[in-house]
Amino acid sequence: MTTATVAHDDHAHHGPPSGIKRWLFSTNHKDIGTMYLVFALIMLFLGGASAMVIRAELFMPGLQLVQPDLYNNLLTNHALIMIFGAVMPAAAGLANWMIPLMIGAPDMALPRMNNLSFWILPAAALMLILSFIVPFFPGGGSQINTGWTLYPPLSLQVGMSMDFLIFALHLLGISSVLASINIIVTIFNMRAPGLRMMQLPIFVWAWLVTAFLLVLVVPVLAAGITMLLFDRHFGTSFFIAAGGGDPVLFQHIFWFFGHPEVYILILPSLGVLASILPTFSRKPLFGHHSLIGAMIAIAALGMIVWAHHQYTVGMSLAAVQYFMLMTILISIPVGLIIFNYMMTMWRGAMTFETPMLFTVAIILMFSFGGLTGVMLAVVPADMQYHDSMFVVAHFHYVLLPGAVWGLFAGVFYWLPKWTGHMYDERLAKTFFWVHVVSFNITFFPQHFLGLAGMPRRIADYNIMFTEFNMISSVGAFFFGLSHLLFLYIIIKTVRGGEKAKARAWEHAEGLEWEVDSPPAHHTWTTPPKIKTA
Amino acid sequence: MERQPDARRHPHGRIVLWLGALVIGMFGFGFALVPLYELYCQVAGIPTVDQQRALNVQAAAGTGEVAEDRWVTVRFDTTVHPSLPWAVESQERSMRVQPGEMHEVIFVASNRSSRAVTGQAVPTVIPWRANDFFNKTECFCFQKQTLEGGERREMPLRFVVSPALPDEVTYVTLSYNIMRLDDTVAKVTE
Numbered sequence: 001m002t003t004a005t006v007a008h009d010d011h012a013h014h015g016p017p018s019g020i021k022r023w024l025f026s027t028n029h030k031d032i033g034t035m036y037l038v039f040a041l042i043m044l045f046l047g048g049a050s051a052m053v054i055r056a057e058l059f060m061p062g063l064q065l066v067q068p069d070l071y072n073n074l075l076t077n078h079a080l081i082m083i084f085g086a087v088m089p090a091a092a093g094l095a096n097w098m099i100p101l102m103i104g105a106p107d108m109a110l111p112r113m114n115n116l117s118f119w120i121l122p123a124a125a126l127m128l129i130l131s132f133i134v135p136f137f138p139g140g141g142s143q144i145n146t147g148w149t150l151y152p153p154l155s156l157q158v159g160m161s162m163d164f165l166i167f168a169l170h171l172l173g174i175s176s177v178l179a180s181i182n183i184i185v186t187i188f189n190m191r192a193p194g195l196r197m198m199q200l201p202i203f204v205w206a207w208l209v210t211a212f213l214l215v216l217v218v219p220v221l222a223a224g225i226t227m228l229l230f231d232r233h234f235g236t237s238f239f240i241a242a243g244g245g246d247p248v249l250f251q252h253i254f255w256f257f258g259h260p261e262v263y264i265l266i267l268p269s270l271g272v273l274a275s276i277l278p279t280f281s282r283k284p285l286f287g288h289h290s291l292i293g294a295m296i297a298i299a300a301l302g303m304i305v306w307a308h309h310q311y312t313v314g315m316s317l318a319a320v321q322y323f324m325l326m327t328i329l330i331s332i333p334v335g336l337i338i339f340n341y342m343m344t345m346w347r348g349a350m351t352f353e354t355p356m357l358f359t360v361a362i363i364l365m366f367s368f369g370g371l372t373g374v375m376l377a378v379v380p381a382d383m384q385y386h387d388s389m390f391v392v393a394h395f396h397y398v399l400l401p402g403a404v405w406g407l408f409a410g411v412f413y414w415l416p417k418w419t420g421h422m423y424d425e426r427l428a429k430t431f432f433w434v435h436v437v438s439f440n441i442t443f444f445p446q447h448f449l450g451l452a453g454m455p456r457r458i459a460d461y462n463i464m465f466t467e468f469n470m471i472s473s474v475g476a477f478f479f480g481l482s483h484l485l486f487l488y489i490i491i492k493t494v495r496g497g498e499k500a501k502a503r504a505w506e507h508a509e510g511l512e513w514e515v516d517s518p519p520a521h522h523t524w525t526t527p528p529k530i531k532t533a
Numbered sequence: 534m535e536r537q538p539d540a541r542r543h544p545h546g547r548i549v550l551w552l553g554a555l556v557i558g559m560f561g562f563g564f565a566l567v568p569l570y571e572l573y574c575q576v577a578g579i580p581t582v583d584q585q586r587a588l589n590v591q592a593a594a595g596t597g598e599v600a601e602d603r604w605v606t607v608r609f610d611t612t613v614h615p616s617l618p619w620a621v622e623s624q625e626r627s628m629r630v631q632p633g634e635m636h637e638v639i640f641v642a643s644n645r646s647s648r649a650v651t652g653q654a655v656p657t658v659i660p661w662r663a664n665d666f667f668n669k670t671e672c673f674c675f676q677k678q679t680l681e682g683g684e685r686r687e688m689p690l691r692f693v694v695s696p697a698l699p700d701e702v703t704y705v706t707l708s709y710n711i712m713r714l715d716d717t718v719a720k721v722t723e
């Protein structure tokens with residue numbers, strides 16, 4: 001492991017410019033990190049609002065609030081905003097804040113590009129929101145009722161809002177590819193002298209793997225939606241059967257991106273856990289090298305299993321067998337990560353501050369989602385479960401614990417570093433319990449609904465599904481409301497609170513704890529000296 | 534910012550260039566999937582839907598004689614849409630047939646309402662691989678059917694299961710969805 005001698009900035013460098021210019025023209029990794037995080041939080045609330053409407057509609061059978069087309073539009077919007085607007089930017093915010101601090105770099109390698117990557121996002125978000133509201137205007141065409149997967153032929157028939165959406169996705173893709181390039185260059189080039197790759201914290205490694213995945217698969221999605229755009233407007237027939245194309249081809253292209261995307265969503269969060277666990281277990285992380293290996297294995301395998309989302313399209317037996325075996329194989333490196341984390345806790349002197357509470361909950365519930373994933377990976381079983389609420393339950397169990405909670409845990413863990421104040425532990429624990437319990441009330445019943453045959457993406461349902469849907473909706477309202485508490489805790493911490501020490505957590509390890517809390521505007525202008533063991 | 538000379542392992546530009554090339558390459562790869570997908574199907578011998586149909590039709594038409602040593606169970610199933618006030622049942626639920634033989638089954642439809650109603654039967658063959666080997670020579674599903682109020686009608690189905698039916702298929706289910714055809718439906722489907 002690495003330790004560093006504290007390198008004090010010799011003098012307070014020029015501070016940040018004041019006013020709006022500080023943010024608009026910022027090239028400072030901390031400011032950009034903050035903007036990413038704030039943006040992600042706003043998107044979390046927007047995406048959450050659409051989810052609340054969805055659950056309100058599903059509270060009872062029949063159509064009460066929204067028509068089916070609007071329901072599916074909300075569904076599409078919810079997924080895309082959460083994935084591209086909330087989780088990915090929040091992870092990028094953590095990367096911006098923490099990677100330079102963790103590797104002893106004064107800033108990201110390409111600070112202007114960093115500014116660009118962020119400021120593309122609000123424009124993209126605007127496009128995304130427009131794609132949702134355009135159909136409400138006269139002449140705005142039909143609603144996007146395809147779901148986030150945008151399968152043709154339906155996506156070819158949607159009105160102009162689909163063009164807004166395609167444009168928004170292009171922008172979002174450009175933003176994350178630029179951010180990824182920046183992160184890769186930073187990790188390769190900006191490490192403090194003597195800090196070797198294999199010594200890097202797992203969070204940095206997780207982001208390195210994620211960034212490579214993004215560079216590899218986002219352009220493929222871009223190609224797919226470009227073809228969609230061409231089919232819609234320029235007379236091509238990539239996906240139009242009547243013109244010799246094949247709609248199933250789009251599914252292959254989409255999932256070639258889409259499956260690695262799920263690992264893009266969880267890897268940074270799993271990286272966060274590797275920082276939190278040793279601190280609150282008071283033990284070094286178990287299996288540093290094997291964690292790196294496991295993440296690389298996940299990324300590599302993750303790129304060749306995409307068609308497990310399409311078992312039902314009528315692929316050959318050999319093809320589904322291949323995809324099934326490869327998919328099940330991934331649970332080995334995923335399991336290895338989980339076991340390493342459990343071994344880190346084993347016989348540790350554990351305390352359960354909020355980041356650690358989230359970590360334990362993640363290990364439990366993410367594993368559960370992995371388990372239903374293996375069920376879905378089994379072809380004959382998936383023939384039944386496909387496109388049912390069971391799939392919805394599965395991916396919420398992996399995405400909320402795996403991605404979102406990891407980000408929450410990271411926010412609580414590093415908030416004292418960022419703001420210089422300790423957050424209110426009692427409120428944070430309240431948030432944790434309300435959030436985690438209501439999460440389970442919301443999504444656990446959806447397993448049963450799916451197994452009993454309730455399809456996903458449909459606004460109405462058979463009355464026999466009523467009870468579980470009611471439970472799920474009630475849970476969802478508490479779940480949604482709990483985020484207001486989260487917002488309150490953050491605002492409260494930014495405004496004041498107990499002063500945080502440089503090493504805000506007693507046993508925290510890593511270069512980020514060597515700088516002040518909050519850190520100066522510029523840190524590590526003289527690189528830390530790395531002592532190698 | 535006085536950083537030690539070894540801090541930058543390579544010029545930033547070089548890595549950016551490599552990554553940029555990778556991005557463009559993967560964008561190209563996305564498009565390359567179009568021919569690759571076709572190529573894959575050709576190499577793996579996976580026919581397109583059209584090719585498969587042509588192959589099956591060829592195979593199904595090929596032989597005229599009865600496969601003496603083979604038995605296939607054909608099951609019949611009917612589902613009447615709730616908006617159609619009919620009852621439709623086959624006189625036999627299932628039959629054991631030899632591929633190549635012609636068989637007949639009677640389906641009995643009765644209109645439970647007092648007015649004339651028109652319906653249309655839509656057949657599905659399961660497993661879908663058997664679809665092109667199940668030849669209906671006469672079927673009430675070929676045209677729409679109008680039943681007067683209270684009328685009961687016997688409707689014949691004549692079929693041959695082709696001897697070219699893939700070996701592993703031993704059960705075939707012929708399932709009819711019977712739907713109402715009237716002015717409102719016609720308007721919606723237009």
Ligand code: HEM
Binds near residue numbers: 328331370375385
């Ligand atoms: C052991 C690990 C996992 C396995 C074996 C697995 C397997 C599967 C399978 C087979 C499906 C397709 C189900 C269907 O549509 O019929 C699926 C769907 C999904 N999985 Fe997983 N999964 C795993 C982990 C994850 C993780 C870690 C994430 C995300 C962080 C994730 C996110 C999703 C999502 C979002 C979908 C639904 C996509 C959609 O149709 O909209 N899965 N999973």
Ligand SMILES: [Cu+2]
Binds near residue numbers: 306
């Ligand atoms: Cu997948």
